[in-house]
């Protein structure tokens with residue numbers, strides 16, 4: 131079993147990071163053979179989606195749709211596709227830039243369509 135944990139907070143070892151660690155502790159207690167990959171999205175270079183729709187025009191038989199952008203999503207998307215379980219930790223900043231912030235804000239827009247098309 132592969133577990134992919136994505137941390138969207140800028141602050142390492144603080145609230146969100148710790149909650150993700152606790153979730154991983156529980157998951158690996160239940161699945162001791164699990165292979166865990168934890169990624170801090172703020173360490174990744176992820177450009178914003180340009181809404182070019184290249185992913186939508188890709189051959190649906192491809193495991194991962196095309197994207198005109200080439201950055202750390204090139205390595206993250208295969209991990210998302212291969213993961214059996216996903217843990218997603220994001221701070222809530224309703225008074226800030228939106229419902230989800232930090233590294234978390236860019237990744238979903240780039241992940242949802244290319245990984246599921």
Ligand SMILES: Cc1cc2nc3c(=O)[nH]c(=O)nc-3n(C[C@H](O)[C@H](O)[C@H](O)COP(=O)(O)O)c2cc1C
Nearest residue numbers: 139140141144145146147220221222223224225226
């Ligand atoms: C500018 C700002 C706005 C926030 N807005 C909300 C909010 O609307 N609702 C909420 O529950 N928490 C809000 N918070 C609190 C954060 O979600 C909370 O502190 C979070 O646990 C921080 O995660 P971290 O410790 O990983 O940085 C806000 C924090 C900041 C800095």
